[in-house]
Amino acid sequence: xxxxxxxxxxxxxxxxxxxxxxxxxxxxxxxxxxxxxxxxxxxxxxxxxxxxxxxxxxxxxxxxxxxxxxxxxxxxxxxxxxxxxxxxxxxxxxxxxxxxxxxxxxxxxxxxxxxxxxxxxxxxxxxxxxxxxxxxxxxxxxxxxxxxxxxxxxxxxxxxxxxxxxxxxxxxxxxxxxxxxxxxxxxxxxxxxxxx
Numbered sequence: 646x647x648x649x650x651x652x653x654x655x656x657x658x659x660x661x662x663x664x665x666x667x668x669x670x671x672x673x674x675x676x677x678x679x680x681x682x683x684x685x686x687x688x689x690x691x692x693x694x695x696x697x698x699x700x701x702x703x704x705x706x707x708x709x710x711x712x713x714x715x716x717x718x719x720x721x722x723x724x725x726x727x728x729x730x731x732x733x734x735x736x737x738x739x740x741x742x743x744x745x746x747x748x749x750x751x752x753x754x755x756x757x758x759x760x761x762x763x764x765x766x767x768x769x770x771x772x773x774x775x776x777x778x779x780x781x782x783x784x785x786x787x788x789x790x791x792x793x794x795x796x797x798x799x800x801x802x803x804x805x806x807x808x809x810x811x812x813x814x815x816x817x818x819x820x821x822x823x824x825x826x827x828x829x830x831x832x833x834x835x836x837x838x839x840x841x
Contacts, residue, residue, distance in 0.1 A: 648777055648778060648779045648780065648823075649705055649706050649736050649737065649738045649777075649778055650735070650736055650737045650738070650775040650776070650777060650778070651673055651737065651738055651739045651740065651775065651776060651777075651778045652671055652672060652673040652737075652739070652740050652773055652774070652775060652776075653673070653773075653774040653775060653776045654673075654773075654774055655670065655671065655672040655673070656670070656671050656672075656769055656772045656773040656774070657669060657670045657671070657769060657772075658765070658768040658769045658771070658772055659765075659768075660761070660764055660765050660768055661749075662749075662753060662757070662760075662761040662764075663749055663751040663753060663757075664749025664750055664751060665746060665747060665748055665749035665751070665753065665761070666745075666746065666747040666749065667744050667745070667746055667761055667762065667764075667765035668691070668694075668744065668745040668746075668747075668765075669742060669743070669744045669745075669765040669766060669768060669769035670683075670687060670742065670743045670744075670745075670769065671740060671741070671742045671769045671770065671773045672740070672741055673739055673740065674701060674703055674739060674740060674741040675703065675704075675739045676703050676704070676711075677703045677711065677713070679703065679741075680701040680703045680713065680741045683741045683743065684697065684699050684701075684741065684743055687743045687745060691745045693747075694745045694746060694747055695718075695746055695747065695748045696716075696717045696718060696719055696724065696744075696745070696746040697717050697743060697744075697745055697746075698714075698715060698716055698717045698719060698724035698725055698728060698743070698744050698746065698762060699713075699714060699715055699717075699725065699728060699741060699742060699743040699744070700713070700714040700725055700726075700728035700729030700730075700731075700732055700741075700742050700766070701713050701714070701729075701732070701740065701741035701742070702732050702733075702737065702738050702739065702740055703739065703741075704738060704739065705738045705739075705780070706732070706733070706736050706737060706738045708738075711738075712729070714726060714728060714729040719746075719758060719762075720755050720758065722755075722759070723755050723758035723759045723762065724744065724746075724758065724759075724762045727759045727760075727762040727763035727766065728742050728744060728762055728763070728765075728766040730763070731763070731766040731767055731770055735770065737770075737775065738778065739778070742766050742769060742770075744762055744765045744766060779823045779824075780823070780824045781821050781822065781823055781824060782821070782822060782823075782824045783808065783819060783820070783821050784819075784820055784822065785817060785818070785819050785820075786817070786818045786820060787815050787816070787817050787818075788815060788816055788818075789815060789816070790812075790815070790816050792816070793810075793816045793818070796818060800818075800820055800822070803822055803823070803826050804822075804823065805820050805821060805822040805823070805826065806820065806821045806822075807819070807820055808820065808821055
């Protein structure tokens, strides 16, 4: 069963390092478009900030097609990757972290910047509420009428959900289950299966 953590709500935190303010936000963003929209919303909210650095995973943590990060004119490797590394090692998906920086007048150096952005990302993850996301699929089962009660029981035991039932020569049930769940019943799976 493919599962991972996703943010339940948007969270934010703030740290200060040598008078520079690092304001971190984390949000549930499903897909690259939502991730980019969230990043732009914080650029609009803090237009006078010097940097809006980020890291995101717009899908499952293991799907590298949904990865992205940016240093936003900080020295290369000092902001986006330290933020992103917190996502990569925590089994969190569908998430974007943006750290807004207001420069405080004292340069932090590359090591200091990396630590500050990493600490800002860590601080927002500490206050972020997460929930379990389980990848689901919809399947259509066709069985004899005598099997319906047994199928319903097995679906309930597997924490699945029966979406639709049709009666004809046989009973046809449209069911939503955690991906790759086996029901161990005599039935036919019809070809219109889809993943959600």
